[in-house]
Amino acid sequence: xxxxxxxxxxxxxxxxxxxxxxxxxxxxxxxxxxxxxxxxxxxxxxxxxxxxxxxxxxxxxxxxxxxxxxxxxxxxxxxxxxxxxxxxxxxxxxxxxxxxxxxxxxxxxxxxxxxxxxxxxxxxxxxxxxxxxxxxxxxxxxxxxxxxxxxxxxxxxxxxxxxxxxxxxxxxxxxxxxxxxxxxxxxxxxxxxxxxxxxxxxxxxxxxxxxxxxxxxxxxxxxxxxxxxxxxxxxxxxxxxxxxxxxxxxxxxxxxxxxxxxxxxxxxxxxxxxxxxxxxxxxxxxxxxxxxxxxxxxxxxxxxxxxxxxxxxxxxxxxxxxxxxxxxxxxxxxxxxxxxxxxxxxxxxxxxxxxxxxxxxxxxxxxxxxxxxxxxxxxxxxxxxxxxxxxxxxxxxxxxxxxxxxxxxxxxxxxxxxxxxxxxxxxxxxxxxxxxxxx
Numbered sequence: 001x002x003x004x005x006x007x008x009x010x011x012x013x014x015x016x017x018x019x020x021x022x023x024x025x026x027x028x029x030x031x032x033x034x035x036x037x038x039x040x041x042x043x044x045x046x047x048x049x050x051x052x053x054x055x056x057x058x059x060x061x062x063x064x065x066x067x068x069x070x071x072x073x074x075x076x077x078x079x080x081x082x083x084x085x086x087x088x089x090x091x092x093x094x095x096x097x098x099x100x101x102x103x104x105x106x107x108x109x110x111x112x113x114x115x116x117x118x119x120x121x122x123x124x125x126x127x128x129x130x131x132x133x134x135x136x137x138x139x140x141x142x143x144x145x146x147x148x149x150x151x152x153x154x155x156x157x158x159x160x161x162x163x164x165x166x167x168x169x170x171x172x173x174x175x176x177x178x179x180x181x182x183x184x185x186x187x188x189x190x191x192x193x194x195x196x197x198x199x200x201x202x203x204x205x206x207x208x209x210x211x212x213x214x215x216x217x218x219x220x221x222x223x224x225x226x227x228x229x230x231x232x233x234x235x236x237x238x239x240x241x242x243x244x245x246x247x248x249x250x251x252x253x254x255x256x257x258x259x260x261x262x263x264x265x266x267x268x269x270x271x272x273x274x275x276x277x278x279x280x281x282x283x284x285x286x287x288x289x290x291x292x293x294x295x296x297x298x299x300x301x302x303x304x305x306x307x308x309x310x311x312x313x314x315x316x317x318x319x320x321x322x323x324x325x326x327x328x329x330x331x332x333x334x335x336x337x338x339x340x341x342x343x344x345x346x347x348x349x350x351x352x353x354x355x356x357x358x359x360x361x362x363x364x365x366x367x368x369x370x371x372x373x374x375x376x377x378x379x380x381x382x383x384x385x386x387x388x389x390x391x392x393x394x395x396x397x398x399x400x401x402x403x404x405x406x407x408x409x410x411x412x413x414x415x416x417x418x419x420x421x422x423x424x425x426x427x428x429x430x431x432x433x434x435x436x437x438x439x
Contacts, residue, residue, distance in 0.1 A: 001157050009146040016142055020135045025097060028113035032095075032128045035061050036117045039124055060106075063117075064125040066092065071124065077103060082127045083114060091125045092116050100129070108133035171200050175207070187215040232270070239266040275338075290332040290413055297359045297368070298323045300333070304340050305357065311348055312355065319344070323359040329366055329436040331414055339410035339418075342403040343370035343430045350374065351428055361436070365416065369431040376422035385420045407432065 062073040062081075068088050070079050080103065083091060090096050091114035098112040112129040171194040182189045190211060193204035245251070246259040301321045312319050340357075347355045351372030358369045377385060386408040407430070408418040416434035423429050 001161070002154055005150045005154055005157075009150050013139070013142060013146060017139055020138060024111055024130060024132065024135060025113070028097070028111065028128050028130060029095075031059065031061065032113050032115045032126055035063070035128060036115060036126045039063060039117050039126060040119045059130045060128070062127040064088065064127065066123040066125075076106060077129075082112060082129065083125065087114065088125060090114075091127075092123060099132075103129075106131060109136065168200070171196070171204070175204055179207075182211070187211070187218050235266045235270050239263050239270070242266070290335060292330045293333055294328055295331045295333050295336060296325075296328040297366070298325050298327065300337060300340065301357050301359070304337065304344055307341065308344050308348060315348065317348070317352075317354060319355045319357060321357045323357075327359055327361060327366070329434070331434065332410075335410045335413065339407045339432060340368060340370070342406050343368075343432075346370075346403050346430065347372040347374075347428065353427065362433075365433050365435050367431050367433050369429060371423060371427060371429045373423075373425070373427040376426065376428045377420060382420060382422070386418060404430070 060074040060076040062077060063071040064081065064083060065071055068081060068083065068085060070081060073079060082100075082103070083098075087096065087098065093116070095113065095115040098114070100110045100112060102108060103110055108131045110129045111132050112127055114125055114127045117124040117126050171192070174194075175191040178189065178191050190208045191204050193208065194201050242259045242263040246256055246263070251259070298321075301323050305319045305321050308319060344355060344357065347370050351374035353373030356369070356371040358371070360367055360369075386404045404418070404420070411418040411432045411434060414434050416432060418430070418432055420428065420430045
């Protein structure tokens with residue numbers, strides 16, 4: 001602002017000075033023309049009836065011959081020669097404008113205009129002049145006005161700019177103060193958004209949306225920790241009870257074996273639950289890491305079948321495998337085995353009858369189905385079957401509720417998805433749809 005005001009002041013000063021000079025020069029040319037006309041007409045002195053043209057103190061005139069002698073002059077300058085010899089020679093060739101200091105009979109600086117005149121065959125030089133006192137005083141007054149006015153204008157502009165900036169940044173300060181008060185204990189607080197519909201308002205809206213997402217993520221994590229703690233508490237309590245019973249006096253070998261067997265089952269359950277929780281935690285931090293390799297589904301199905309054969313036989317059920325021997329694609333073998341195992345475990349836990357483990361190729365993707373002949377999913381549970389810690393109301397004493405959530409997590413990590421439906425003849429159908437080639 002100081003540079004702008006300074007440049008403006010210099011421009012105004014120079015422009016005003018140029019206008020004053022132009023006005024003075026125009027007046028001098030007009031008077032020179034009048035005097036030259038008189039000299040041509042009468043070749044007489046300037047005092048003969050024409051004092052109104054050059055008789056004022058601030059204006060004067062003089063007529064010189066070609067030798068530099070004064071033919072006539074106004075009373076203000078008397079017989080003083082106003083031009084030097086060199087200036088006289090220049091004036092005989094054409095009009096010239098000269099600036100002079102104080103002249104005899106004048107107190108202030110002057111400006112002269114000398115023009116050549118031919119009168120009755122003789123060369124003359126008409127010199128007219130005027131005092132520049134009024135010009136200098138006007139410029140001095142303007143300079144004083146600018147020197148006082150520009151700093152005042154700068155101070156006023158600075159105060160106005162400070163006020164405008166403070167008003168514009170007040171909503172930012174309000175948002176900063178509120179942001180300093182927001183903590184994990186009160187994640188529902190939001191930043192105040194000004195009703196201005198400008199960049200600051202849009203920033204506040206965006207930050208509030210971010211806070212809402214962070215609050216949802218925090219609530220999600222709290223629910224996850226609470227559910228995980230609940231799921232871990234039950235097997236740990238059972239394991240502790242079984243171990244205390246095993247340590248009790250008077251236990252028979254059969255009772256000890258039964259207690260240790262139950263403890264081993266709960267240990268397996270804890271191990272599976274911890275593995276599922278680790279998988280879920282990995283997906284919360286980003287994409288589930290995969291180690292892709294060529295996987296033969298027939299071999300994978302055989303491995304899963306052998307792992308669950310004993311459980312199926314204990315429940316008087318069987319696992320039927322149906323997969324083309326050459327069917328395969330690129331996938332993470334361990335994650336895929338984990339997902340298929342979770343589907344089979346779900347069928348063994350909640351279904352009935354034989355379990356059909358089937359795979360087929362479908363238009364650039366592979367579908368892996370696990371079907372049973374039980375009661376299937378209830379209608380209210382089917383829509384949230386793949387949510388974490390989600391279990392059917394009638395099966396609250398079953399698994400951890402993470403099995404199908406793991407299935408969908410693995411499927412989406414491979415670029416596919418997981419689905420569930422009830423079969424027309426009864427039973428549940430859970431399947432993976434995985435692309436044969438990842439993009």
